[in-house]
Amino acid sequence: MTSPERRLVEHLTRWLGTWPATTGLDIIAEPGRALPGWDGLLHPVLGVAGPAGGVLSVPPVHAETIAARYAENQDLAHFGPLVPAMAGFPERGWFTAVYRWTTRPAPLADAGVWVPAQDPAVPEWLRPFNGDVLVAHDPETGEHLAGVGIKRHDDYGRELAVVTAPAARGRGLARGLVAQAARRVLDEGGIPTYMHSPDNLASASVAEAAGFADAGWTAFGATEQATQRKTAG
Template sequence: MTLSHHLRQWLGAWPPTSAFDVIGSPARTLPGWDGAIHPALGVGSPEGAVLSVAPEYVAAASAASDPSEIPARVGYGSRGWFDAAFRWSTSPAPLEDAGVWVPAREAPEWLHPFGGEVLVALDPETGTHLAGVGIKRHDDFGRELSVVTAPEARGRGLARRLVAQAARRVLDEGAVPTYMHARGNAGSAAVAEAAGFPDLGWRAFGVTEGLR
Protein backbone atom coordinates (compact mmCIF):
# COMPACT_ATOMS: atom_id res chain seq x y z
CA MET A 1 0.00 0.00 0.00
CA THR A 2 1.07 3.60 -0.49
CA LEU A 3 1.37 6.56 1.82
CA SER A 4 -1.71 8.05 0.12
CA HIS A 5 -3.82 5.09 1.26
CA HIS A 6 -2.74 5.76 4.84
CA LEU A 7 -3.34 9.51 4.73
CA ARG A 8 -6.76 9.16 3.13
CA GLN A 9 -7.87 6.80 5.89
CA TRP A 10 -6.12 8.61 8.75
CA LEU A 11 -7.16 12.14 7.84
CA GLY A 12 -10.24 11.56 5.71
CA ALA A 13 -8.85 13.08 2.50
CA TRP A 14 -5.62 13.14 0.52
CA PRO A 15 -4.06 14.68 -1.55
CA PRO A 16 -4.71 18.35 -0.72
CA THR A 17 -6.45 20.51 -3.29
CA SER A 18 -4.98 23.80 -2.05
CA ALA A 19 -2.21 25.16 0.14
CA PHE A 20 -4.28 24.36 3.25
CA ASP A 21 -7.48 22.29 3.14
CA VAL A 22 -9.65 21.98 6.25
CA ILE A 23 -11.84 18.90 5.95
CA GLY A 24 -14.39 17.20 8.20
CA SER A 25 -13.89 13.58 9.17
CA PRO A 26 -15.80 11.37 11.64
CA ALA A 27 -12.42 9.85 12.54
CA ARG A 28 -11.70 12.92 14.68
CA THR A 29 -14.55 11.93 17.01
CA LEU A 30 -13.39 8.32 17.43
CA PRO A 31 -10.61 6.90 19.63
CA GLY A 32 -7.20 6.79 17.99
CA TRP A 33 -4.40 4.26 18.37
CA ASP A 34 -4.15 5.02 22.10
CA GLY A 35 -7.87 5.10 22.86
CA ALA A 36 -7.88 8.91 23.04
CA ILE A 37 -9.65 11.41 20.81
CA HIS A 38 -7.37 13.36 18.45
CA PRO A 39 -9.66 16.25 17.49
CA ALA A 40 -7.47 18.00 14.93
CA LEU A 41 -4.81 16.29 12.87
CA GLY A 42 -3.01 17.31 9.73
CA VAL A 43 -0.19 16.51 7.33
CA GLY A 44 1.53 18.93 4.97
CA SER A 45 3.75 18.40 1.95
CA PRO A 46 5.55 20.99 -0.19
CA GLU A 47 2.47 20.89 -2.47
CA GLY A 48 -0.18 21.54 0.19
CA ALA A 49 -1.68 20.42 3.49
CA VAL A 50 -4.81 18.79 4.90
CA LEU A 51 -6.15 19.51 8.39
CA SER A 52 -8.78 17.03 9.56
CA VAL A 53 -11.34 18.04 12.21
CA ALA A 54 -14.76 16.80 13.25
CA PRO A 55 -17.36 17.80 10.61
CA GLU A 56 -19.10 20.32 12.89
CA TYR A 57 -15.86 22.27 13.41
CA VAL A 58 -14.79 22.80 9.79
CA ALA A 59 -16.07 26.37 9.61
CA ALA A 60 -14.59 27.34 12.99
CA ALA A 61 -11.18 25.83 12.23
CA SER A 62 -11.14 27.41 8.77
CA ALA A 63 -11.67 30.84 10.32
CA ALA A 64 -8.64 30.59 12.63
CA SER A 65 -6.05 33.27 11.95
CA ASP A 66 -3.32 31.32 13.74
CA PRO A 67 -2.89 27.58 14.45
CA SER A 68 -2.76 28.27 18.19
CA GLU A 69 -6.46 29.15 18.01
CA ILE A 70 -7.51 25.76 16.66
CA PRO A 71 -7.55 23.71 19.90
CA ALA A 72 -10.21 26.02 21.36
CA ARG A 73 -12.10 26.15 18.07
CA VAL A 74 -12.50 22.36 18.03
CA GLY A 75 -13.54 22.11 21.68
CA TYR A 76 -10.17 21.33 23.29
CA GLY A 77 -8.97 24.69 24.53
CA SER A 78 -6.86 23.20 27.33
CA ARG A 79 -4.58 21.50 24.86
CA GLY A 80 -1.81 22.97 22.75
CA TRP A 81 -0.75 22.76 19.12
CA PHE A 82 2.10 20.65 17.75
CA ASP A 83 4.01 20.96 14.49
CA ALA A 84 6.53 18.19 13.77
CA ALA A 85 8.64 16.75 10.99
CA PHE A 86 6.83 13.90 9.21
CA ARG A 87 8.84 11.15 7.54
CA TRP A 88 8.17 7.74 6.02
CA SER A 89 10.17 4.99 4.37
CA THR A 90 9.68 2.37 1.70
CA SER A 91 13.37 1.37 1.80
CA PRO A 92 14.67 1.16 5.37
CA ALA A 93 18.43 1.19 5.78
CA PRO A 94 19.98 -2.30 5.60
CA LEU A 95 21.18 -2.18 9.19
CA GLU A 96 21.70 -5.25 11.35
CA ASP A 97 18.75 -6.20 13.55
CA ALA A 98 19.17 -5.06 17.14
CA GLY A 99 16.09 -6.33 18.97
CA VAL A 100 13.50 -8.99 19.58
CA TRP A 101 9.71 -8.76 19.37
CA VAL A 102 7.87 -9.31 22.64
CA PRO A 103 4.32 -8.66 23.89
CA ALA A 104 4.03 -5.05 25.03
CA ARG A 105 3.15 -6.10 28.59
CA GLU A 106 6.50 -7.92 28.88
CA ALA A 107 8.44 -4.76 27.93
CA PRO A 108 9.24 -1.61 29.93
CA GLU A 109 6.20 0.31 31.12
CA TRP A 110 6.47 3.09 28.55
CA LEU A 111 5.84 0.51 25.81
CA HIS A 112 2.64 -0.90 27.38
CA PRO A 113 0.22 1.58 25.72
CA PHE A 114 1.23 0.46 22.23
CA GLY A 115 -0.26 -3.00 22.66
CA GLY A 116 0.49 -5.91 20.37
CA GLU A 117 4.17 -6.66 20.02
CA VAL A 118 6.97 -4.18 20.55
CA LEU A 119 10.63 -4.35 19.61
CA VAL A 120 13.22 -4.26 22.38
CA ALA A 121 17.01 -4.39 22.57
CA LEU A 122 18.38 -6.27 25.57
CA ASP A 123 21.78 -6.31 27.19
CA PRO A 124 23.14 -9.75 26.21
CA GLU A 125 24.67 -10.32 29.64
CA THR A 126 22.09 -8.93 32.07
CA GLY A 127 18.89 -8.97 30.01
CA THR A 128 18.35 -5.29 30.86
CA HIS A 129 16.20 -3.35 28.41
CA LEU A 130 18.39 -0.87 26.53
CA ALA A 131 16.03 0.55 23.90
CA GLY A 132 12.65 -0.12 22.36
CA VAL A 133 10.26 0.71 19.54
CA GLY A 134 6.50 0.91 19.90
CA ILE A 135 4.10 1.03 16.97
CA LYS A 136 1.17 3.44 16.76
CA ARG A 137 -1.29 1.52 14.63
CA HIS A 138 -3.19 4.45 13.15
CA ASP A 139 -5.16 2.59 10.49
CA ASP A 140 -5.01 -0.31 8.04
CA PHE A 141 -2.18 1.25 6.05
CA GLY A 142 -0.08 3.42 8.39
CA ARG A 143 2.14 2.55 11.36
CA GLU A 144 4.05 5.26 13.23
CA LEU A 145 7.26 4.18 14.98
CA SER A 146 8.32 5.60 18.36
CA VAL A 147 11.77 4.84 19.77
CA VAL A 148 13.40 5.46 23.16
CA THR A 149 16.91 4.54 24.27
CA ALA A 150 18.03 4.32 27.89
CA PRO A 151 20.57 7.08 28.71
CA GLU A 152 23.32 4.57 29.47
CA ALA A 153 22.86 2.87 26.08
CA ARG A 154 22.95 5.94 23.85
CA GLY A 155 25.65 6.35 21.23
CA ARG A 156 25.67 2.69 20.20
CA GLY A 157 23.43 3.01 17.16
CA LEU A 158 20.65 0.96 18.74
CA ALA A 159 17.83 3.39 17.92
CA ARG A 160 18.54 3.52 14.20
CA ARG A 161 18.88 -0.26 13.97
CA LEU A 162 15.64 -0.81 15.86
CA VAL A 163 13.74 1.71 13.72
CA ALA A 164 15.00 0.11 10.50
CA GLN A 165 14.14 -3.36 11.82
CA ALA A 166 10.64 -2.30 12.84
CA ALA A 167 10.11 -0.55 9.49
CA ARG A 168 10.94 -3.73 7.61
CA ARG A 169 8.33 -5.63 9.58
CA VAL A 170 5.69 -2.95 8.95
CA LEU A 171 6.38 -3.10 5.22
CA ASP A 172 6.21 -6.90 5.27
CA GLU A 173 2.74 -6.56 6.82
CA GLY A 174 1.62 -4.37 3.91
CA ALA A 175 1.60 -1.00 5.70
CA VAL A 176 3.75 2.14 5.49
CA PRO A 177 6.11 2.97 8.39
CA THR A 178 6.13 6.64 9.43
CA TYR A 179 8.23 8.60 11.90
CA MET A 180 7.59 12.00 13.50
CA HIS A 181 9.82 14.19 15.63
CA ALA A 182 10.02 17.74 16.92
CA ARG A 183 11.71 20.00 14.41
CA GLY A 184 14.46 20.94 16.84
CA ASN A 185 15.25 17.38 17.92
CA ALA A 186 18.55 16.82 16.13
CA GLY A 187 19.09 13.42 17.75
CA SER A 188 15.75 12.04 16.59
CA ALA A 189 16.31 13.51 13.13
CA ALA A 190 19.69 11.77 12.91
CA VAL A 191 18.12 8.45 13.90
CA ALA A 192 15.47 8.83 11.20
CA GLU A 193 18.00 9.66 8.49
CA ALA A 194 20.26 6.76 9.43
CA ALA A 195 17.32 4.34 9.49
CA GLY A 196 16.24 5.30 5.97
CA PHE A 197 13.55 7.90 6.69
CA PRO A 198 14.56 10.97 4.62
CA ASP A 199 13.37 14.51 5.32
CA LEU A 200 11.32 15.49 2.26
CA GLY A 201 9.97 18.69 3.77
CA TRP A 202 6.73 17.17 5.08
CA ARG A 203 5.20 18.00 8.46
CA ALA A 204 2.50 16.73 10.79
CA PHE A 205 0.47 19.03 13.01
CA GLY A 206 -2.57 19.12 15.23
CA VAL A 207 -3.94 19.32 18.74
CA THR A 208 -1.66 17.80 21.36
CA GLU A 209 -2.74 14.93 23.56
CA GLY A 210 -4.01 15.64 27.04
CA LEU A 211 -7.11 16.10 29.14
CA ARG A 212 -10.01 17.93 27.59
Protein backbone atom coordinates (compact mmCIF):
# COMPACT_ATOMS: atom_id res chain seq x y z
CA MET A 1 0.00 0.00 0.00
CA THR A 2 1.17 3.54 -0.77
CA SER A 3 2.61 5.32 2.28
CA PRO A 4 0.48 8.12 3.78
CA GLU A 5 3.14 10.68 2.85
CA ARG A 6 3.07 9.52 -0.76
CA ARG A 7 -0.72 9.63 -0.75
CA LEU A 8 -0.54 13.35 0.02
CA VAL A 9 1.70 13.92 -3.00
CA GLU A 10 -0.59 11.83 -5.20
CA HIS A 11 -3.64 13.72 -3.96
CA LEU A 12 -2.16 17.17 -4.56
CA THR A 13 -0.93 16.08 -7.99
CA ARG A 14 -4.45 15.05 -8.97
CA TRP A 15 -6.20 17.96 -7.25
CA LEU A 16 -3.95 20.73 -8.56
CA GLY A 17 -2.36 19.24 -11.66
CA THR A 18 1.17 18.87 -10.27
CA TRP A 19 3.07 18.57 -6.99
CA PRO A 20 5.53 19.53 -5.61
CA ALA A 21 6.20 23.06 -6.79
CA THR A 22 9.39 23.88 -8.68
CA THR A 23 9.38 27.62 -7.92
CA GLY A 24 7.98 29.89 -5.22
CA LEU A 25 4.56 29.59 -6.85
CA ASP A 26 3.92 27.54 -9.97
CA ILE A 27 0.96 28.69 -12.09
CA ILE A 28 -0.46 25.46 -13.54
CA ALA A 29 -2.85 25.12 -16.49
CA GLU A 30 -5.13 22.38 -15.18
CA PRO A 31 -8.07 21.07 -17.28
CA GLY A 32 -9.66 19.79 -14.09
CA ARG A 33 -10.50 23.34 -13.07
CA ALA A 34 -13.25 23.28 -15.70
CA LEU A 35 -14.70 20.01 -14.38
CA PRO A 36 -17.07 19.49 -11.42
CA GLY A 37 -15.43 18.85 -8.07
CA TRP A 38 -16.44 16.52 -5.23
CA ASP A 39 -19.75 18.35 -4.89
CA GLY A 40 -20.63 18.60 -8.56
CA LEU A 41 -19.67 22.30 -8.61
CA LEU A 42 -16.85 24.18 -10.31
CA HIS A 43 -13.76 25.17 -8.33
CA PRO A 44 -11.95 27.14 -11.05
CA VAL A 45 -9.01 28.54 -9.07
CA LEU A 46 -7.30 26.48 -6.39
CA GLY A 47 -3.88 26.47 -4.78
CA VAL A 48 -1.83 25.02 -1.94
CA ALA A 49 1.52 26.24 -0.63
CA GLY A 50 3.98 24.93 1.93
CA PRO A 51 7.31 26.26 3.17
CA ALA A 52 9.07 24.94 0.02
CA GLY A 53 6.70 26.55 -2.48
CA GLY A 54 3.21 26.26 -3.87
CA VAL A 55 0.98 25.55 -6.85
CA LEU A 56 -1.85 27.71 -8.16
CA SER A 57 -4.12 25.69 -10.45
CA VAL A 58 -6.13 27.67 -13.00
CA PRO A 59 -8.15 27.06 -16.20
CA PRO A 60 -5.77 26.43 -19.14
CA VAL A 61 -7.28 29.14 -21.32
CA HIS A 62 -6.28 31.80 -18.78
CA ALA A 63 -3.05 30.32 -17.42
CA GLU A 64 -0.63 32.28 -19.61
CA THR A 65 -2.23 35.62 -18.76
CA ILE A 66 -2.34 34.85 -15.05
CA ALA A 67 1.29 33.70 -15.02
CA ALA A 68 2.39 36.88 -16.79
CA ARG A 69 0.55 39.06 -14.30
CA TYR A 70 2.02 37.14 -11.39
CA ALA A 71 5.52 37.71 -12.78
CA GLU A 72 4.85 41.45 -12.44
CA ASN A 73 3.77 41.25 -8.80
CA GLN A 74 4.63 38.12 -6.80
CA ASP A 75 2.90 39.25 -3.61
CA LEU A 76 0.12 36.65 -3.37
CA ALA A 77 -1.76 38.70 -0.79
CA HIS A 78 -2.14 41.44 -3.40
CA PHE A 79 -2.21 39.27 -6.52
CA GLY A 80 -4.57 36.54 -5.29
CA PRO A 81 -7.77 38.60 -5.11
CA LEU A 82 -7.23 39.60 -8.77
CA VAL A 83 -7.08 36.02 -10.01
CA PRO A 84 -10.78 35.02 -10.04
CA ALA A 85 -11.58 37.82 -12.50
CA MET A 86 -8.57 36.93 -14.65
CA ALA A 87 -9.77 33.31 -14.67
CA GLY A 88 -13.19 34.35 -15.98
CA PHE A 89 -15.05 34.49 -12.66
CA PRO A 90 -15.25 38.18 -11.69
CA GLU A 91 -18.19 37.53 -9.37
CA ARG A 92 -16.09 35.42 -7.02
CA GLY A 93 -13.87 36.47 -4.16
CA TRP A 94 -10.59 35.05 -2.86
CA PHE A 95 -10.13 32.78 0.15
CA THR A 96 -7.10 31.80 2.19
CA ALA A 97 -7.19 28.88 4.64
CA VAL A 98 -4.87 26.94 6.91
CA TYR A 99 -4.19 23.60 5.21
CA ARG A 100 -3.53 20.57 7.41
CA TRP A 101 -3.20 16.81 7.04
CA THR A 102 -2.26 13.92 9.30
CA THR A 103 -0.67 10.50 9.04
CA ARG A 104 -1.12 9.87 12.78
CA PRO A 105 -4.51 10.94 14.15
CA ALA A 106 -4.80 11.42 17.89
CA PRO A 107 -5.68 8.19 19.74
CA LEU A 108 -9.03 9.51 20.94
CA ALA A 109 -12.01 7.29 21.62
CA ASP A 110 -14.55 6.88 18.82
CA ALA A 111 -17.25 9.51 19.18
CA GLY A 112 -19.82 8.61 16.54
CA VAL A 113 -21.28 6.08 14.13
CA TRP A 114 -21.02 5.84 10.35
CA VAL A 115 -24.24 6.09 8.38
CA PRO A 116 -25.02 6.69 4.68
CA ALA A 117 -25.18 10.39 3.85
CA GLN A 118 -28.63 9.89 2.29
CA ASP A 119 -30.11 8.29 5.41
CA PRO A 120 -33.32 10.23 6.20
CA ALA A 121 -32.16 10.69 9.79
CA VAL A 122 -28.91 12.44 8.79
CA PRO A 123 -28.79 16.19 9.49
CA GLU A 124 -29.47 18.35 6.43
CA TRP A 125 -25.97 19.80 6.22
CA LEU A 126 -24.40 16.32 5.94
CA ARG A 127 -26.56 15.10 3.07
CA PRO A 128 -24.54 16.71 0.24
CA PHE A 129 -21.56 14.48 1.06
CA ASN A 130 -21.25 11.27 -0.91
CA GLY A 131 -20.60 7.98 0.83
CA ASP A 132 -20.83 7.55 4.60
CA VAL A 133 -20.84 10.37 7.15
CA LEU A 134 -19.93 10.19 10.83
CA VAL A 135 -22.56 11.29 13.34
CA ALA A 136 -22.63 11.67 17.13
CA HIS A 137 -26.04 11.67 18.74
CA ASP A 138 -27.51 11.91 22.23
CA PRO A 139 -28.02 8.32 23.46
CA GLU A 140 -31.20 9.29 25.33
CA THR A 141 -32.99 11.60 22.91
CA GLY A 142 -31.39 10.55 19.62
CA GLU A 143 -30.67 14.22 18.88
CA HIS A 144 -27.76 14.79 16.50
CA LEU A 145 -24.98 16.60 18.33
CA ALA A 146 -22.12 16.72 15.80
CA GLY A 147 -21.03 15.22 12.52
CA VAL A 148 -18.22 14.86 10.00
CA GLY A 149 -18.62 14.80 6.24
CA ILE A 150 -15.88 13.79 3.82
CA LYS A 151 -15.07 15.68 0.63
CA ARG A 152 -13.77 12.93 -1.62
CA HIS A 153 -11.59 14.94 -4.01
CA ASP A 154 -9.86 12.03 -5.76
CA ASP A 155 -8.53 8.52 -5.18
CA TYR A 156 -6.48 9.72 -2.19
CA GLY A 157 -7.63 13.14 -0.96
CA ARG A 158 -10.27 13.08 1.76
CA GLU A 159 -11.01 16.50 3.28
CA LEU A 160 -12.89 16.39 6.58
CA ALA A 161 -15.59 18.91 7.48
CA VAL A 162 -17.05 19.01 11.00
CA VAL A 163 -19.96 20.80 12.66
CA THR A 164 -21.10 20.68 16.30
CA ALA A 165 -24.49 21.85 17.52
CA PRO A 166 -24.09 24.94 19.76
CA ALA A 167 -25.56 23.17 22.79
CA ALA A 168 -23.08 20.29 22.45
CA ARG A 169 -19.88 22.32 22.19
CA GLY A 170 -17.16 21.96 24.78
CA ARG A 171 -17.55 18.19 25.17
CA GLY A 172 -14.71 17.17 22.85
CA LEU A 173 -17.09 15.64 20.32
CA ALA A 174 -15.62 17.42 17.29
CA ARG A 175 -12.03 16.38 17.96
CA GLY A 176 -13.10 12.80 18.65
CA LEU A 177 -15.11 12.62 15.44
CA VAL A 178 -12.33 14.14 13.33
CA ALA A 179 -9.73 11.73 14.73
CA GLN A 180 -12.10 8.79 14.18
CA ALA A 181 -12.79 9.86 10.59
CA ALA A 182 -9.08 10.35 9.92
CA ARG A 183 -8.31 6.82 11.08
CA ARG A 184 -10.89 5.39 8.69
CA VAL A 185 -9.53 7.44 5.78
CA LEU A 186 -6.02 6.13 6.43
CA ASP A 187 -7.28 2.56 6.81
CA GLU A 188 -8.99 2.87 3.42
CA GLY A 189 -5.78 4.04 1.73
CA GLY A 190 -6.47 7.78 1.63
CA ILE A 191 -4.92 10.85 3.23
CA PRO A 192 -7.10 12.92 5.58
CA THR A 193 -6.88 16.70 5.17
CA TYR A 194 -8.49 19.58 7.06
CA MET A 195 -8.92 23.25 6.15
CA HIS A 196 -10.10 26.21 8.18
CA SER A 197 -10.06 29.99 8.12
CA PRO A 198 -6.93 31.49 9.74
CA ASP A 199 -9.09 33.33 12.29
CA ASN A 200 -11.23 30.30 13.22
CA LEU A 201 -9.55 29.47 16.50
CA ALA A 202 -12.16 26.90 17.50
CA SER A 203 -11.60 24.91 14.31
CA ALA A 204 -7.83 25.22 14.72
CA SER A 205 -8.12 23.83 18.25
CA VAL A 206 -10.18 20.86 17.02
CA ALA A 207 -7.63 20.12 14.31
CA GLU A 208 -4.66 20.24 16.69
CA ALA A 209 -6.39 18.02 19.25
CA ALA A 210 -7.31 15.48 16.55
CA GLY A 211 -3.71 15.20 15.36
CA PHE A 212 -3.70 17.66 12.44
CA ALA A 213 -0.65 19.82 13.17
CA ASP A 214 -0.16 23.21 11.55
CA ALA A 215 2.92 22.72 9.34
CA GLY A 216 2.78 26.23 7.90
CA TRP A 217 0.78 25.27 4.81
CA THR A 218 -2.01 27.31 3.26
CA ALA A 219 -4.75 26.74 0.71
CA PHE A 220 -6.21 29.52 -1.42
CA GLY A 221 -8.38 30.15 -4.44
CA ALA A 222 -11.68 31.45 -5.72
CA THR A 223 -14.58 31.42 -3.29
CA GLU A 224 -17.81 29.66 -4.07
CA GLN A 225 -20.61 31.55 -5.76
CA ALA A 226 -23.30 32.88 -3.46
CA THR A 227 -25.71 30.37 -4.96
CA GLN A 228 -23.40 27.43 -4.28
CA ARG A 229 -23.86 25.22 -1.26
CA LYS A 230 -21.84 26.05 1.84
CA THR A 231 -20.31 23.34 4.02
CA ALA A 232 -18.48 23.78 7.28
CA GLY A 233 -14.83 23.01 7.78
